[in-house]
Amino acid sequence: MAVDGPDARLYGRERESQHLAGLVASARSGGGALVVRGEAGIGKSALLRQARLAAAGHGLLVLSATGTEAEARLPFAGLHQLLRPVLGRADELPDPQRDAVLTAFGMARGAAPDVFLVALAVLNLLGEAAAETGALLLVEDAHWLDPPSADALAFVARRLDADPIVLLAAARDGYADGFGALDQLRVERLDDAAAAALLDARAPGLPAGMRRRLLDESAGNPLALVELPVAARRFEHEPLEPARRPLTARLEEAFAARVPGLPAATQALLLVAAVNDGDALAEAVAAAAAVAGTAVTVDDVTPAVAAHLVDLDGTSIRFLHPLMRSAIRQRAPLARRMAVHAALAAVVGGHADRRVWHRAGACPGPDDDVAAELEAAARHAQDRGAMVIAVAALHRSGQLTVDPARSAARLLRAAELAVELGRHDVVGGLLQEAEARGLSFAQQAQRLWIVASFGDGLRDQKTGPVVLAEVAARVAAAGGPGADRLAMRLLNSGALRSFWSEADPGAGRRVVAVTEALPVAADDPDRLAILAFAAPVERGSAVIDGLRGVAARAGADAQTLRLLGSAAVIIGDFDQAEACCAASIPELRAQGRLGSLTRALAALAWCAAHQAGLGAGVPAAEEAARLALETSQPLFFGIARASAAVLAALGGHPDRAAALAAEAEQRGVAAAVRPVLATVQLARGLNALAEGRHADAYGELCRMHDPGDPSFHAGLRCFALTDLVEAAAHSGHRDAAAQVVAELEVAGRVTSSPALHAGLRYARAVLADDxxxxxxFREALNAGTSRWPFSRARTQLAYGQWLRRQRRPVESRAPLRAACTTFDALGTAPWAERARQELRAAGETSRIRPATGHDELTPQELQIARLAAGGLTNREIGQALYLSHRTVSTHLHNIFPKLGITARAQLHAIVGDLKGW
Known part of the structure; x- marks a missing residue:
């Protein structure tokens, strides 16, 4: 804690000061983010003030914002406060980003922006503003930032490594603030020597007994060491009684004790400032006059400044510490606070969002007019991409609604939005409040969908597919506005649950039966997705036909294409899956819809894993996993990691494959997510195949086909048949594998799944008698599998092996040579080596494919290299990958030496085309 004045020293903070000084000094050479965390009064603000002074000394641009409880319901208030000095540069942003950030700030009208697109705009805006001087971003009381601002700043903070920007955020213990994943600097209480030095500097000449008591009471908290002596002298007795109360409460009492002796007008002004969601002095003066019932002027703030409660900063009034604000607000009677809200509602009438919250604060009971305004505020918040604020507004609207049915409807709507945010705790509370109003049958069905849809329906074991299907049937039969839509939503949740966690085929059949009974077009995308997830084998052919019809129609939006791509993966139509997912990704990137982008990338990675598409699959899996963590989608993190494990095994990286499989399995086992566990077993089986451990491979892969195993999945096992048969043929398990093939032959008569039929053709040839x-083999090779090179090459390898065993070595060379070439091109080194061994045994040598720099690129470097090879600029790549263009430049600086090139134009020849991106 400092003594006084801008150059005052901090006692006992040498380590923390040096750390922050080093960060600030390095800002121009490379950025970063740090959260300064500790209890109230521990000196976080003092450290940030010291960092501000250091930044000024280095000539850095300094931008700052302070979170307040009162502003936490105003969308993007904190972010707007931070960026206000540089918003004039918004026109330099790409149009979608400029429109997103201005819409978020209420400065323009447009489609509701995704918070991640706003965050990308902020990242680029800050990057341009800091380009010449570097910048320091200071966020005080980050735990009280409005959630959209906190989310956007956390996103930016994770991407500052290559920009000349340092972000320092101060956050108090005990609050969720969204910055937990960033580096933390823990600020502890002062040691005895530093505490004594600070006390003696701020309160010299204390009696020995009082000094000792103050040191004990303060327990090393700097704010207590400064403020408790003031309270002790004011009342001329021992510091604060009783001593056993929490230190924060005693500090609040010390601050509140300064108020009663102030003039009535000053007291009114302080209470208004404490309740207000803004800091404009004019607002506080005007509202205080209404509350006091007498004239209040700017001069009436002077006694509060003299009491060290507030400070004036131009036309703003600010409390010197957040505890002062909370102390004054909490000590005021409820009726007095309500009067203040009413006065503020009149004063801020030109700001609709602020006005309605003050009107709500002034309500003594239900009020339909205010409830309607809050519902409108929720819509406005949604339009600005502030979903958390929309939830809060609908929640309060429901509480103030007179009619129980309408109240429940608003609370259920709030719960729906909270599902999108991944807030299970908030959803539960909202549903409880809605139930207390009494729910109609339709509302009960809506409640069931909300519960089932959270986490893709895996959270509540009472909401199984059959239950959801039965309720959907009743909803559809009852009719009414939106009945079919609600029924489809329930069925979608049932289908997803059936796919992710159910082993009972009857459950999926019931979902299908109800879906097909609804008056919905046969090629409706939602209907096709439900059928694919609920019955990937039984309805595979119908879904394939429907998908091709929909995809052929012009004008399908990105969300529809993503949905179709996911459905296509599940039924084994990988060509269609790749086309739909790849087509959806650019628009999803441009819209900033990272939640949907995560799913599209995960589906693309899953598809690539089954086709050995390492070039597209590895970066897709890596990005999907990273975004799944950012967008709170644990199921898709598991799928992305499991797919990455498959790709690592195919590429001949056994250790990495094993580690990724173990990470994915941890996620899958915890929630019994069968597709994740099945893909983990596929990865382990392929890893064993790659190392020539065929018996081990068979043991891993056969688990996918055992209905009693957690990794069994009736749909996904259809796409791992080639792997099982290859392992069985080399480990003495041909008869056991033949039984599995016979089961899947039955499935093949039901579905036209390309992946299943490719596996069946391979299995028939490999397991057949001579x-x-x-x-x-010839039938399999003539089946038009040229778009699936890995599948074709494995058939060529098996055919060449068979020919050689038949003592026809010369004839075996052509298919073996073709297989080796394909495996080399794909980067599936273990299979390429096996083909070479067979070629050598057949009397022909083949040069080993030399390792290239391409193999040394990280997944993100590979992704950036592919985009650069396709002609995109650094800025365009940054926009696509949600990185700053400087970060892209840094990656390219590392990529060129790895590839042995010196110019961007050389990338295309090495990395190849941009397919899928």
Whole structure:
């Protein structure tokens, strides 16, 4: 804690001061973010003030914002406060980003922006503003930032490594603030020597007994060491009684004790300032006059400044510490606070969002007019991309609504939005409040969907697919506005639950039956997705036909294409899946819809894993996993990691594959997510195949086909048949594998799934007797699998092996040579080596594909290299990947030496085309 004045020293904070000084000094060479965390009064603000002075000495641009409880319901208030000095540069942003940030700040009208698109705009805006001087961003009381601002700043903070920007955020213990994943600087209480030095500097000449008591009471808290002596002298007795109360409460009492002796007008002005969601002095004066019932002027703030409660900063009034604000607000009677809200509602009438919250604060009971205004405020918040604020507004609207049915409707709507935010705790509370109003049948069905849809329906074991299907049938039969839509939503949740966690095929059949009974077009995208997830085998052919019809129609939006791509993956139509997902990704990136982008990338990675598409699959899996963590989608993190494990095994990286599989399994086991566990087993089986451990591979892969195993999945096992048969053929398990093939032959008569039929053709040839094998191999190779090179190359390898065993080495060379070439091109080194071994045994040598710099690139570097090879600029790549263009430049600086090139133009020849991106 400092003594007084801008250059005052901080006692006992040498380590923390040096750390912050080093960060600030390095801002121009590379950015970063740090959260300064500790209890109230521990000196976080003093450290940030010291950092501000250091930044000024280095000539850095300094931008700052302070979170307040009162502003926490105003969307993007904190972010707007931070960026206000540089908003004039918004026109330099790409149009979608400029429109997003201005819409978020209420400075323009447009489609509701995704918070991540706003965050990307902020990142680029700050990058341009800091380009010449570097910048320091200071966020005081970050725990009280409005949630959209906190989310956007956390997003930015994770991407500052290559920009000349340092972000320092001060956050109090005991609050959720969204900055937990950033580096933390813990500020502890002062040691005895530093505490004594600070006390003696601020309160010299204390009696020995009081000095000792103050040191004990303060327990090393700097604010207490400064303020408790003031309270002790004011009342001329021992510091504060009783001593056992929490220190924060005693500090609040010390601040509140300064108020009663102030003039009535000053007291009114202080209470207004404490309740207000803004800091304009004019607002406080005008509202205070209404509360006091007498004239109040700017001069009436002077006694509060003299009492060290507030400070004036131009036309703003600010409390010197947040505890002062809370102390004054909490000590005021409820009726007095309500009167202040009413006065502020009149004063801020030109700001609709602020006005309605003050009107709500002034309500003694239900009020339909205010409830309607809050509902409108919720819509406005949604339009600005501030979903958390929309939830809060609908929640309060429901509480103030007179009619119980309408109140429940607003609370249920709030719960729906909270589901999108991943806030299970908030959802539960809102549903309880809605139930207390009494729910109609339709509202009960809506409640069931809300519970089932949270976490893709895996959270509540009471909401199984059959239950959801039955309720959907009743909803559809009852009719009414929106009945079919609600029924489809329930069925979608049932289908997802069936896919992710159910082993009972009857549950999926019931979802299908109800879906097909609804008056919905056969090629409706939502209907097709439900059928794919609920019955990937039984309805596979119908879904394939429907998907191709929808995709062929012009004008499908990104969300529809993503949905179709996910459905196509599930039924094994990988060509269609790749086309739909790849087509959806650019628009989802541009819209900033990172939640949907995560799912599209995960589906693309999953598809690539089954086709050995390492070039597109590895970066897609890496980005999907990173975004899944950012968007709170644990199921898709598991799928992305499991897909990455498969790709690592195919590429011949056994240690990485094993580590990724273990990480994915941890996620999958915890929630019994069968698709994740099945993909983990596929990765482990492929890893064993890659190392020539065929018996181990068979043991891993056969688990996917055992209905009693947690990794069994009736749909996904159809796409791992080639792997199982390859392992079985080399480990003495041909008969056991033949039984699995027979089961899947039955499935093949039901679905036209390309992936299943490719596996069946391979299995028939490999497991056939010598009299039929050659014809079956030729049939498999003539089946039009040129778009699936890995599948074709594995068939060529198996055919060449069979020919050599038949003592036809010369004939075996052509398919073996073709297989080796394909495996080399794909980067599936273990299979390429196996083909070379067979070629050598057949009397032909093949040069080993030399390692290239391409193999040394990280997944993100590979992704950036592919985009650069496709002609995108650094700015365009940054916009696509939600990185700053400087970060992209840094990556390219590392990529060029790895690839042995010196110019961007050389990338295309090495990295290849931009397919899928």
């Amino acid at each position: 009299a039929r094998a050659e014809a079956l």
